[in-house]
Amino acid sequence: MKRAVAAILAILIFIVLGLAFAKIPFGNVNLEDYHYYNPIQDKQTSDSVPAHYLKEGKNETGSTNIVTAVVVDYRGFDTLGEVTVLFLASTGVGSVMYIFEKEKRRKVRRANAVVETASKLLFGFIILFGAYIFVHGHLTPGGGFPGGAVIASSFLLLYLAYPKFHAEHKSLNVAESLAGLTFVGVGLIGLLVASYFLYNFLPFGLPTYLFSAGVIPIIYVAVGVKVGSELTGIVDAMMGVRE
Amino acid sequence: MNWIDLSLSILGYIFIGIGSFFLLLASIGLLRMPDVYNRMQTATKATTLGALSVLFGVGLLNLHWMPKSMVIALFILLTAPVGASALARASYKSGIALWKGSVVDKYKEEKEEE
Amino acid sequence: MDLFMVVSLILIIAMLIAALVAAESRDLISAAIAMGVVSLIASILFYMLQAPDVAITEASIGAGLSLAIMIFAIKHTVRWEK
Numbered sequence: 001m002k003r004a005v006a007a008i009l010a011i012l013i014f015i016v017l018g019l020a021f022a023k024i025p026f027g028n029v030n031l032e033d034y035h036y037y038n039p040i041q042d043k044q045t046s047d048s049v050p051a052h053y054l055k056e057g058k059n060e061t062g063s064t065n066i067v068t069a070v071v072v073d074y075r076g077f078d079t080l081g082e083v084t085v086l087f088l089a090s091t092g093v094g095s096v097m098y099i100f101e102k103e104k105r106r107k108v109r110r111a112n113a114v115v116e117t118a119s120k121l122l123f124g125f126i127i128l129f130g131a132y133i134f135v136h137g138h139l140t141p142g143g144g145f146p147g148g149a150v151i152a153s154s155f156l157l158l159y160l161a162y163p164k165f166h167a168e169h170k171s172l173n174v175a176e177s178l179a180g181l182t183f184v185g186v187g188l189i190g191l192l193v194a195s196y197f198l199y200n201f202l203p204f205g206l207p208t209y210l211f212s213a214g215v216i217p218i219i220y221v222a223v224g225v226k227v228g229s230e231l232t233g234i235v236d237a238m239m240g241v242r243e
Numbered sequence: 244m245n246w247i248d249l250s251l252s253i254l255g256y257i258f259i260g261i262g263s264f265f266l267l268l269a270s271i272g273l274l275r276m277p278d279v280y281n282r283m284q285t286a287t288k289a290t291t292l293g294a295l296s297v298l299f300g301v302g303l304l305n306l307h308w309m310p311k312s313m314v315i316a317l318f319i320l321l322t323a324p325v326g327a328s329a330l331a332r333a334s335y336k337s338g339i340a341l342w343k344g345s346v347v348d349k350y351k352e353e354k355e356e357e
Numbered sequence: 358m359d360l361f362m363v364v365s366l367i368l369i370i371a372m373l374i375a376a377l378v379a380a381e382s383r384d385l386i387s388a389a390i391a392m393g394v395v396s397l398i399a400s401i402l403f404y405m406l407q408a409p410d411v412a413i414t415e416a417s418i419g420a421g422l423s424l425a426i427m428i429f430a431i432k433h434t435v436r437w438e439k
Contacts, residue, residue, distance in 0.1 A: 067410045112332050118325040125318075133413070141409035149417040156425055231422060238429040 062204030062213035063138040071143065072216045072223075076198035079219075080183060083226055087180070090230040090237075097237040119161035126154035134224030138213040144220045148227025155232045159239055167236050172229045179226035186215050186222075251303050258300030265293035278342035279334050287327035294319050365405060372398040383438045385431045393424040 053066055053074070061069040071079055134147030158165050190199030198215075205212035272285030298316045302309035335350060372395055379391035396419030403412040 065410075112328055114325055114328045118321060122321060142413050143410060146410075146413040146417050149414070149422055153417060153421050153425075156422065234426065235422070238426055238433075 058207060061200060061216065062207060063216050064207050064213075065138055065140065065143075067141070068138045068143055068216060068220065072138075072219050073198070073200060076187070076219070079223065080187070083180070083183070083223060086227060086230050087176075090233045093234050094237045115161050119157045123154050123158060126157065127151055130154065130224070130228065134220050135217065136210070137220040137224075138216045139208060139210070144223025145227055147220075147224040148229075149231060151224070151228035152231030152235060156235050159235060167232055169233075169236075172233055172236075175225055176229040176233075179222040179224075179229070182222040183219055183226070186218055190215070251306070255300040255303030258296050258303060260300075262293045262296030262298075262300060265289050265296065269293060277344070279339050280331055280341065280345075283327055283331050287323050291319060291323045361405070365402060368398050368402055368405075372402075385436055385438060386428060389424060389427040389431060392427070393420045396420040396423075 053070055057066045057069045057074075058064060061073040063069040063073065130147045130150035132147075133142035133150060134144050137143035137147070155167060187198040190201055191197050193199055193201040198219075200214040200216070202214035204214055207213075211217075266289070269285050269289035272289060273282055276282045276285055295316050298312040298319075302312040341348060375391045375394040375398065379388045379395065382388040382391065396415055400412045400415035400420065403409075403415055
């Protein structure tokens, strides 16, 4: 009875939400109807914010991937916050699982020989792919978060194949702290050079080249290393064997 | 379009057709096979062959895509058997019985020899 | 009704079924795998809606890492819901 009531309530809420969102125009807005004050150009324009990003993003940030331009340049401070949230989550999982792990040790059972050999072969390729995703974040789809997740999944493969494997906590901590310091340090240099945090102070270079878009590749490499080491820390806390 | 391009694209479509035929066979086998291990066999062997054939055909359609599709094919060749062996071993260890008509069980024989 | 609409409708229906399985299943491991299927179809839909960045992130985190972490958590606790 309770389940049926809950299901009917959920369906009603979905219908109301659908009706509420039905009137919001996605995509085909008539942009000329709106007028905004644009602080960068210091005048009234008919540009909405997404239209401004699409039109001027490449010139203002040097990045050909507009999503990266928004994530790292226009909304760089939000990205710092997201990385901090991930760091806190990793720390929480580590502290909880450490207490849990002390009481009960996992039974160690060797994996298949096929899996061991193949994971040895594939590990380097997966790391390379993750590094490719975040190094080319300003040119092609991808960036620090998916790249870091791919790197963490390569470590997950090693944990699954070798039950006794565990990552060096000291080097994970060093990589993570260095990446965070790089992010904040680049932002502070921007604060010194111009008057705002995360100012893009390096020359933009030619678009579509690897060394372009100023500080965006540096920040994205830092985000990738940071996310990768944090997620690896979570995986390690969940299934690492301590001896 | 000269005759090399034409013949290459015809060959490419033939390979894509063969690949999709094997993928279809794999999905029929997934429905028809009696137990986990036989299903695993169709889901990896026939699917690997079908995917490789489709990738080769796509590479023939446009020769610029050939290196990329060959790299993808290499990774499918590397990963599909490993995943299948891990899955089969895990399901054997968790106690899923073989089909009644199975004649050989090498894993059990090896265990008994030890 | 063009091809895009048909394919996305099929994907959305499959996603709904997987979500129902995840909610209703008593076996927590199959519930976690159904969650992984939901993430995978969501990433395909993101790719079809021309958001490849989100698609990569969803595929690697939603269908890969979080599924593995959930299964470890289930292994540490109980598998069958009472």
